[in-house]
Amino acid sequence: MENVKLEIDGRTIEAAEGTTVLKAARSIGIKIPTLCDDERLESYGGCRMCTVEIETKWGRKRLVTSCVYPVEEGLKVQTSTEKVVRIRKMIIELLWPAWQLYAKEYGVTSSRFKTGMTDCSLCGLCLRYCSEVKKANRIYFQGRGIERKPALVEGSELSCRACGECFSLCGSGWIASRC
């Protein structure tokens, strides 16, 4: 793999081709907030918290999710522009009150929406861990759209309790409370 040169928040770095912008940023200590990311798992791109603004070497500007966007030569990345901050604030509001990890940092103290999301934020960490790392596939998403919700494969409660490895991934304790 060759290295490519890119710029993140004004700092020039070299990163291995194929790595993501998020990983490259972390390697030099730049923090980008994430919800659905876990280094043991494949990038998911679901929560959109890690959205950043990029400009390609051809001058094309756009918003991308850094957890899936691969580094490229000459890329300029800005990790917390006004647009990006607005998006992150809105995500926190929309998941309120289930997920408040960055609420303080982004100055969100309440939500304008009635979300009804009291526990699960549908980040999918538990079920992806169960599938990708444990290869057990005991958790899945039921339904789609606004009816989407996590569910345990019937009869899995005991074996899930015995394993319990995904419990700590869940910010709200949803999964532990179901086993």
Place this chain on the structure above:
Amino acid sequence: MSRLEKPADLEKLRDQIVAQRNSKSKWLAVCAGTGCRAYGAETLADSLEEEIEKRGMGETVGVRRTGCHGFCERGPLVVVEPSGLCYLGAQPKNVPAIIDTLSSGDGAIDKLFFQDESGKPISHVDEIPFYKHQKRVVLENNVRIDASSILDYIAVGGYSALAKALSGMTPEDVLNEVKKAKLRGRGGGGFLAGRKWETTRNAHGDPKYVIVNADEGDPGAYMDRSILEGNPHGVLEGLILGAYAIGASEGFIYVRQEYPLARNHAQKALEEAREYGLLGKNILGTAFSFDVKIHRGAGAFVSGESSALMSAIEGHVGEPRPKYIHTSEKGIWGKPSCLNNVETWANVPHIINKGADWFCSMGTEGSKGTKIFSLVGKVTNTGLVEVPMGITLRDIIFKIGGGVPKGKKFKAVQTGGPSGGVIPESLLDLPVDFDELTKVGSMMGSGGMIVMDENTCMVDTARYYTNFLAHESCGKCVPCREGVRQMLIILNRITSGEGKEGDLELLEELSEFMEAASLCALGQSAPFPVKSTLKYFREEYVEHIKDKRCQAGVCSALIAYDIDQEKCEACGACLRNCPVNAVNKSEDKVFTIIQEKCIKCGACFTACPEKFGAVIKVPAYTMQKQPATAALIDNKA
């Protein structure tokens, strides 16, 4: 039946079939598309065959069950070849008369012909306004062939483009022709097909795949369905040509399970094409091999999105993946995969046969060729129309579609499905073109076109589409799932009279956020119905919120039903049809609606004879104060 071993064999076979077909001097093309089948076209075709047999005309007259002719409003349709007479709404009881006219040559049946405004019958199919202003390229063969017979397709020139390509064109030639034609994807995005093909062709990876996207899911849209049902070989030939140009060895037709006829016809087409050596190993005796499988979709709107569709083909849940690397480079199982919509593929044989210059002679600077629309909603001539790009919306809706029925006023047209937007009357002279429609906040989409009249509430329309998306979004990413959830809550609030100040601004903020932050095109375009109705019909929203009034009389929380005593003839239809006994009849036969009991189902409104129009809709607030009929919203004019 024998395998065709070289391109020239195809021509020989064609000559044989044509000679056979010509042994009959007349053909009755009965539309057996899904719409006409529902009208009883199959029974009609059966009785036509019986009658022909009975009269001993079987040698000279044939019945052909074809795909959709397009004029669905007036089915079942029968077109006589070669005379071009077109019978609308034909029933088995008309069969003897229809057969009579065949032998006598004239004596046509006026009442089965289209009638113009003055009541003059128009007998010839090409003279009917609905067809006259169309330009049929892709749909042309639908009338001419029985979709379940490869021989019919070959008879009308089928597979000649493939033979031409395999006998004298390199894959690059085919690719260049499509690039030169500037063919844009008909599925919605409008991406240049040639460029997509080239990306897949140049991408590393083996095998490469080509895919037909027949996961049509927009409400009211059935273009792709009708093409695949009526002319599956046309799509297949396009796909084979694409595979040849791209260097793909395997293909998929992703067709939704809800389209059984399309799937069956596609399946039959694959089998027959294989038998004739037009598909499979060494196509037409050349070194080129390519085969196709059918993948049945499990009925998810989001699976029409390329990465979701490919996930589904792999056997996973049909959810989009972030695709900063295009599926044309890394698609099914990480291999280069070129996905195009049914209509896009169906255009390819025509381009190869007649050339890119011919194709470019139709359309506008940025959008070449023709486009098929399914024209539905409050329009007189519902059906499938194929028009050259650049035609105005007004021409489609009024010249071809015959305008809005029952003398109602046109309000808006919705194009592009749930991801599209509404276009108001002031923009009706807009040319139909990928870029023009996008500019005004709608989109071409796959070709759904829903006409709305004055009795359509735009807030309710936005609510309808948002509700559709809320249940058809996959739910993977936060902006789309939570964004549509909140939009729906707000819209439900407004339509039920609970709207409040700040709601519109919040809708706009959500729109902007979803467009910028969603994972796939579904989420990025999910706010469009709200955004475009807000753009052109903002006052209607304001009216709902501030005045608690729904001008169109749709939002049931904001209206009440009342009986206009001056018009009421005391027929009692309202009373008989009311499911909750909310109609009161006094001793002197005065009918009134008991508002406390009324559930606003509208049964009385529908039941009241049109000539009376005594049941009326009034704003709900007027009924709380006085039982007057003062503020009339709508009566049946």
